[in-house]
Amino acid sequence: MRQKKFYINWWRILIIIVLVSGVFFRFANLEQKPYWGDESLTSHRIAGYTSKEVREVLSQSKIFTVEEVQKYQLPAPEQDLMNLMKKGLRSPLYHLMGRSWMELLSDRVTTPRGVSALMSLLALPCIYLLCWELFESPLVGWMAVSLMAISPLQIIYAQEAREYSMWTVTVLLSCWALLREYSMWTVTVLLSCWALLRAIRVNKTFNWIVYAATLTLTLYTHLFSIIVAMGHGIYLVTEKLTQQKLQLGKKIIPRLLVFTMGFLLFGFGRIASGKGLPSPPCWTGWNRKHCGMSSHTPFPSLAQTWILNLSRVFIDFNDSFSYKNLWFYLPILILVVYSLYFLYRHTQKQVWLFIYTLTGTLGLFLAIPDVILGGQGSTPVRYLIPCYLGIQIAIAYLLATKISSLSQKIWQQKFWQITVLALITSGLLSGAVYTQTDTWWNKYAEYYHSEVAKVVNQTDHALVIAPWFNLITLSHVLASDVVMQDIRSEQKVNFIDKDFNNVFIYKSQKLLDYFLGNYPDYKLKDSYDWKRQTTPVNTTQTKLWHLIKTPTA
Known part of the structure; x- marks a missing residue:
């Protein structure tokens, strides 16, 4: 008896350690990792600007300070929530929440990462509820919570200004609500799954309404929630056809009507905002x-x-x-x-x-x-x-x-x-390494921005020339005294003068050749080439050239 009590207490202590570590990993060094392209899209959409609007400004033939670039990632007073919805956001639920959070608490461009971290914490009780609906076992629920708390994948996207933590929650809760009848992506996935199971286990109209609501939230969180919802539909039809022997009128059709209602609410919102369904990404x-x-x-x-x-x-x-x-x-x-x-x-x-x-x-x-x-x-x-x-x-x-x-x-x-x-230890070690590292594989093309910053920030009177989109991501790692300009054609490089002793060209070999041919006062000092294969199908490469102005005779 004493041995069993010790065994139970030992596991409780382990769960507490895991939960505390999971919370710490989600909020530790939240601003440390580079801001990558998708996060920059999130920031200027939350601020109320479209990519086209930002491109038109930053592509002008002028110099921008870091502060001026980041202006387009902070809430614009003239862009209220209604105007934001009319922009046709892919993930309106997350963007609206991020905008509200920035207006109420902090207007720092990294605030959306805090929203993601909080959403990731909400996923923990959601997965417990879902496991309870499935297995009615507290042990299974706590095991799932422990695995999710220190899952490297969950921690990584908890620190990213994107909608994936919210997607998890809403999917889990919609699943829970659906299953409840019969017996906010990470957040929204968990939410919808939980609502589904709950509606299935407790066969009441209210639970189906809850499921329809959570399904709608899930659809407004990520485009691929449509496919997750199709999985719910397959489950409803397959499971009910087996149990009810094709009693479609009494059992399946009412459920599918509620299921369809979630899609209609989603579609109505897209039409009301003047936008249709976005196309699948090009790389699919x-x-x-x-x-x-x-x-x-x-x-x-x-x-x-x-x-x-x-x-x-x-x-x-x-x-x-x-x-x-x-x-x-x-x-x-x-x-x-x-x-x-x-x-x-x-x-x-x-x-x-x-x-x-x-x-x-x-x-x-x-x-x-x-x-x-x-x-x-x-x-x-x-x-x-x-x-x-x-x-x-x-x-x-x-x-x-x-x-x-x-x-x-x-x-x-x-x-x-x-x-x-072993699984818990691997998760804890992964989280510890992640929180102490400057960059990670999920930053893709911006993986080496920390290295770029180390080179640029140690120089005086530096100018960085890069495509407009890279100016946004670089603005999060460059020192405040660094200035930047977009370059979309060689003819725009007409502002170089004695004030810039150090010029950095980002990625463009064509621009480097033009620059050296037309500005004889500048000589190439150093070139940097960072390259890494992040996955078998993805390689990130960053090139940077450092030019210095030589004294004239």
Whole structure:
């Protein structure tokens, strides 16, 4: 009895350590990582500007200070919430919340990252509620909470000014509301799943209304929520056809009407704002031909990226995939496959079918056209967050069942206890490394902006010439005395004078050649070339040239 009490207390202490660490990792050094392209899009949309408006200003043939560039990432008084909605935002729920947060508390451009961190914390109770609806087991719920609290993937996107933390919450809660009848992307995913399960378990009209509301929130958080919702529809039809023997009129059709209502509310909002549904991104297989992209991504590269992204849910030390460390990913792959098999063998159909549709619908939607048409829609890990939520829940059920089973041999229990500790340790170590590092793989083209800043900021009277979009991202790492200008044609470089002893050209070899040919007073001092393969299908490269003005005779 005393040993059992010690065992329970030990696990409670471990859970507390994990939760405290998860909170710390989400808020530690929130401003340290470079602001990358998508975050800059978020900032100027929250401020009330479209990309076209910002481009027209920054592309002018004039010099901008860091403060002047960042002006277009702060709330504009003339752009209220209604005007913001008319801009046709892809993720209006997150942008409106970020705008309100900046107006009420802080107008710092990094404030949206704080919103994401808070949304990520909301995902923890949401996944517990969802696990309770699925398994009615506190242990499974706490296991899922622990895995999510220190998941490197969740921590990374908790510190990014994008909608993925909110997406998680709303999806989980909508799933919970749906399942409740029958028995804010990370945030919105969890929210919608929770609402779905709740509506299924407790068959009342109110619960279906809650589900419709959470589904609408999910759709307003991320475009790919449409595919997640389709998974809900597949689950509703498949599960009910089995149980009710094709009693469509009494059971399925009313549910599908509520399901459709969520889509109608979403569509009405898009029409009211004067915008239709946005097209899929160009790098997905679905829209590749329309965008004029003809290169084909090899399947081995796709498969390697899928494995790498899957491992980043549990362990991430900012490494890129290579054949040399293939065995490093194998245990995680085996654990995922076995957890899905174990779920199928030991739970009722409505449980494993729900997890399978949550995990597989969006994944297959993106992966199949990539395999056939050669796109890369399934390679950005952030697009597959709902899939990884299902995998985390399956693994949580497996581990909770194994460590609490009395029918297992002692060595089997020890094995699964060690597995739990290994996953928790890998998450804690990953979080510790992440919070102390200047940059991370998810910054993509802006991965080396910290290195650029170290070079530029140590010089005096520096001018940085770069495309207008890079000016926005660079403004977060450059010193306040650095000035910048966009360069879209060589003819715009007509302002160089004696005040600029140091000129930095960012990425453009064509501009460098023009500059050296037309400004003989400037000589090339140093060139920098940083290159890194972040995934098997993505390589980031940053070039920087440092020119100095030589004294005239």
